[in-house]
Amino acid sequence: MTDATTMLDLINAGAGEDAAIGAPERNALSYAALRELSANVIETLNSLGIGRGDRVAIVLPNGPEMASAFVTVACAATTAPLNPDYKAEEFEFYLEDLKAKALIVEKGSKSPAVDVAKKLGVSLIELTVPENAPAGLIELVGAPVGDAGSPGKAEAEDIALILHTSGTTSRPKIVPLSHRNVTASARNIAHSLALTPTDKCLNIMPLFHIHGLIAAVLSSLKAGASVTCTPGFNALKVFGWIDEEKPSWYTAVPTMHQAILARGARNEAIVKAAKLRFIRSSSASLPPQVMAALEEMWHCPVIEAYGMTEASHQMAANPLPPARRIPGSVGIASGPEVAIMSEDGLLLKAGETGEIVIRGENVTTGYENNPKANAEAFTNGWFRTGDQGIMSADGYLSLTGRLKEIINRGGEKISPREVDEVLMNHPAVEQVVTFALPHEKLGEEVAAAIVLRDGQQATEAELRDFAAKSLAAFKVPRSITLLDEIPKGATGKLQRIGLAEKLGLA
Incomplete structure (x- = not known):
């Protein structure tokens, strides 16, 4: 078989009876059922006037339905999964920026995205799960919005997925990823x-x-x-x-x-x-x-x-x-x-x-x-x-x-990761994020936010002395903030850029 270049090729590769998508305490969706579902979703979206190149935002909770919606909708149109925890103004920014033609939500969803879609004239498609259905089996229901400009199965150069970069300091950029891009990456990871x-x-x-x-x-x-x-x-x-x-x-x-x-x-x-x-x-x-x-x-x-x-x-x-x-x-x-x-x-x-x-x-x-x-x-x-x-x-x-996170202390360049790794060797330290603190003379100073292990203690001075044993003096954090938890981004990543502001230190 030639290598997969579309999402449909990917799901056609699995053995029919094998499990494809599962969930805790539920029966799994087989590859045969996933293939049948993708054919149904292509037909449904086309009948609603949505086809290749049209952008469909997806706001669903994590789980098998989100996974199968992403995979099957991409076989017909361009998917744009959004964080369900966004506030109304964030949904408004993303739906407008994406030029979304439709929004998929769970039936009866109370997400602020629903009102935003109505305000912007974005077609609403409701997702339902048939009774006793295996994990990931979905049905889509919506009102038609004319004819699909490009019906049928998505092709290798069509855009399968659109995501925004996590812009910490500037407007998020739109990253379009083609079927060829995402299937190549899936192949690289599987290999x-x-x-x-x-x-x-x-x-x-x-x-x-x-x-x-x-x-x-x-x-x-x-x-x-x-x-x-x-x-x-x-x-x-x-x-x-x-x-x-x-x-x-x-x-x-x-x-x-x-x-x-x-x-x-x-x-x-x-x-x-x-x-x-x-x-x-x-x-x-x-x-x-x-x-x-x-x-x-x-x-x-x-x-x-x-x-x-x-x-x-x-x-x-x-x-x-x-x-x-x-x-x-x-x-x-x-x-x-x-x-x-x-x-x-x-x-x-x-x-x-x-x-x-x-x-x-x-x-x-x-x-x-x-x-x-x-x-x-x-x-x-x-x-x-x-x-x-x-x-x-x-x-x-x-x-x-x-490059944006490298700390420039009066011309001396410091990699925050190097400081993290030294402080992580202290027996009382569980988590560290080293970041730049604005400084009026030097431009930036080295700072660190630290979470200590349960039941352990260490003072700022002790931690600074510990770092000084392994680091040049200019790399040792001048400011150490002990926290119960370090603020994280939506995906669970610790973010260095903007941390000084978040902690009220800037």
Whole structure:
């Protein structure tokens, strides 16, 4: 069979009777049923006047219906999953910016998105779940809005998915990803994790974010494997789900891994009985200390990967054993070509620090309606990630930070990640985020927000002295804030940019 270049190709690859999409305490949807559902959804959307290239926003809670809606709607139109927790003004911004033709919500939804859609004249489509239906089986009901301009099945160059970048400092940019982009990424991930039809992923990631959509859902479908879709991350329930569903892997962001780790001792029997082949970490850097503790707890390798929306998620990943995994490195190129570039556009040699650049089938062709951003993002056919890093002679990539997050203390450049890793070695420290604090003379000063382990104590002075043993004086945080919890973004990522303002320190 030729390799999948559309979402429909992906779901046509699985064996008919095998489970495709599941959920805790429910029967799974088979590949045969998912194929039938996709045909029904194409027909339904076309009959409502929605076809290829039309944009359909999806506002649904995490779970199997969100996964199957994403997969099947993309077979007919362009999907735009949105965070269900947005406020009305956020929905208004995104629905207008996307030029959404329709919005899919649960029947009877009380989401503010419903009123916003009515105000903007966006067609409303209600999703219902038939009684006693397997996980992910849905029906869509709405009022027709004329004829579909381009009916039928989506093709490789059609846009399958539109997401906005998580703009921390500026207006979010629209990232269009074609069927070719997302299927290439699903193939890269399935290959790097050696997924087979016997694998089962437990998805705890939000399904309005590239990580969950591609790494958990699409890579599983690409392998003819199954994905169990939970209602979202809940550290109290994860162990029960692992016990009940017996997944072979899960993927998460570092803050989720840390929350799971903190509860491991209370769930010893489940941990011991778990049959995880590996666990995956992505979307932010995983402290090497956390990686070691996770491997010790689960008795399986932790595969750290490096992804971003513009690359349809994965760019690099540590390989599975027996190949070498390097804690603190995001591994080797996994699909796209990866290189290091100087500010003036020259490719650098191994061991030289510069901006990480990528090119390949999974990379977006450019931001929508944003020539300025595209001119800045693309150099000689390479996409500039905005991340700073180093490539070793044997191709292992290490991130030294986001270029925007590098702290400039009176001309001295400090990588926040380096400071994080030193402070994480203190026995009382559970979580650290190092960030820039505005300073009137130096421009920026080094600051850190720290969460201590339960029952442990440490003063700011002790933590500063500890850091000073391993760091040059200019890298030692001048300000340390002890917190019960560090503010996180919608996807569970710790955000350095804007943290000084959020903590009232700016």
